[in-house]
Amino acid sequence: MKKMSLYVTLTIGALISLFPFYWAFIGATNESGKLFFKAAFICSRDKIG
Amino acid sequence: MSTKIVEANSMTPKVEGRTKMKKHVWRKKIVPYIFIAPSVIFFSIFMLYPIGYSFVMSFQTSVGGEMTFNGLENYRRLFNDAIFLKALKNTFIILAVQVPIMLFLALILAVLLHSSLLKWKAMFRVSFFLPAVTSLVAYSIIFSIMLMNDGLMNQLLEWIGIGSIPWLSHPFWAKVSLILAMTWRWVGYNMVIYLAALQNISEDLYEAASIDGASKVRQFFSITIPQLKPVILFTAILSTIGTLQLFDEPYTLTKGGPSDETLTIGMYLYQTGFRYFDFGYASTIAYVIVVLIAILSFIQFKVSGDER
Numbered sequence: 001m002k003k004m005s006l007y008v009t010l011t012i013g014a015l016i017s018l019f020p021f022y023w024a025f026i027g028a029t030n031e032s033g034k035l036f037f038k039a040a041f042i043c044s045r046d047k048i049g
Numbered sequence: 050m051s052t053k054i055v056e057a058n059s060m061t062p063k064v065e066g067r068t069k070m071k072k073h074v075w076r077k078k079i080v081p082y083i084f085i086a087p088s089v090i091f092f093s094i095f096m097l098y099p100i101g102y103s104f105v106m107s108f109q110t111s112v113g114g115e116m117t118f119n120g121l122e123n124y125r126r127l128f129n130d131a132i133f134l135k136a137l138k139n140t141f142i143i144l145a146v147q148v149p150i151m152l153f154l155a156l157i158l159a160v161l162l163h164s165s166l167l168k169w170k171a172m173f174r175v176s177f178f179l180p181a182v183t184s185l186v187a188y189s190i191i192f193s194i195m196l197m198n199d200g201l202m203n204q205l206l207e208w209i210g211i212g213s214i215p216w217l218s219h220p221f222w223a224k225v226s227l228i229l230a231m232t233w234r235w236v237g238y239n240m241v242i243y244l245a246a247l248q249n250i251s252e253d254l255y256e257a258a259s260i261d262g263a264s265k266v267r268q269f270f271s272i273t274i275p276q277l278k279p280v281i282l283f284t285a286i287l288s289t290i291g292t293l294q295l296f297d298e299p300y301t302l303t304k305g306g307p308s309d310e311t312l313t314i315g316m317y318l319y320q321t322g323f324r325y326f327d328f329g330y331a332s333t334i335a336y337v338i339v340v341l342i343a344i345l346s347f348i349q350f351k352v353s354g355d356e357r
Binding site: 002003006007009010013014016017018020021023024027 | 158161162164166167172173176177179180183187188191192194195201233236237
């Protein structure tokens with residue numbers, strides 16, 4: 001249990017730490033308009049229309 | 050006559066020996082200076098001279114493009130300058146909130162990553178340290194894109210039902226954005242410093258504490274924290290200096306806005322020097338930052354009780 005919570009905490013932290021790099025990659029490979037579309041896609045499929 | 054020549058000849062090797070010895074000693078003394086001369090010369094030209102000259106400039110003002118001496122007028126003006134006082138207040142708010150949060154998170158992460166229970170340590174360490182090797186401007190731009198009104202963060206907040214937040218256009222949230230961005234970048238850097246220090250703490254101490262029945266929490270507060278005290282002080286001073294010189298993040302994320310609410314003294318120094326070309330006043334601001342850093346570092350040394 002102790003080990004599990006350690007891994008969960010560190011994995012969440014690592015994901016938060018790495019997410020801006022993923023978003024930088026998305027930004028580098030998409031036009032600005034598409035970037036916001038991608039954000040909408042991540043957050044809610046209903047908004048894609 | 051011949052006796053004198055013989056005497057002179059017998060003295061010559063001794064004199065020559067002494068001269069050689071003197072030359073050798075002189076060379077031995079002078080060679081290190083010759084080796085360090087280039088760096089001293091360049092340091093003097095590019096560091097000492099600008100530092101000294103900016104001190105002189107802090108007592109000057111630009112009139113018609115020429116620098117004229119105006120005594121303590123710049124210093125008097127500085128302490129009555131509402132924008133400077135606002136920048137000072139903003140800087141201290143960021144310092145008081147961001148530095149403790151960042152150092153606390155860095156310490157916790159370092160302790161977790163030092164755990165013997167953990168596998169894939171290198172992968173986690175790289176994940177947390179990666180932001181520290183990112184270009185300051187690049188990460189500020191990424192955050193400004195993520196924190197835009199239509200950006201990812203707001204879409205995510207709307208999706209979970211909280212509603213969007215004016216991250217970069219509200220005085221309070223703009224400061225929060227800066228603190229978030231800075232914490233993201235610098236936690237890993239401080240974590241690595243703590244991790245190196247943790248690896249130097251003898252395992253015998255923990256073993257002895259375990260035998261005495263000390264819990265993990267007790268061991269953390271009674272062994273880890275006291276052993277890390279000099280390193281914590283070091284990181285606190287480095288972070289304080291860094292925050293007092295804060296420029297890149299507010300310049301790229303908020304441009305000091307809204308209505309100077311994220312203007313820092315570093316940014317105000319830049320604006321005064323390179324936007325209004327008031328180099329005398331900018332030098333005065335620079336010297337006030339130096340004095341503030343010296344005072345805060347002294348206080349930190351005194352509070353921590355470290356006289357070394």
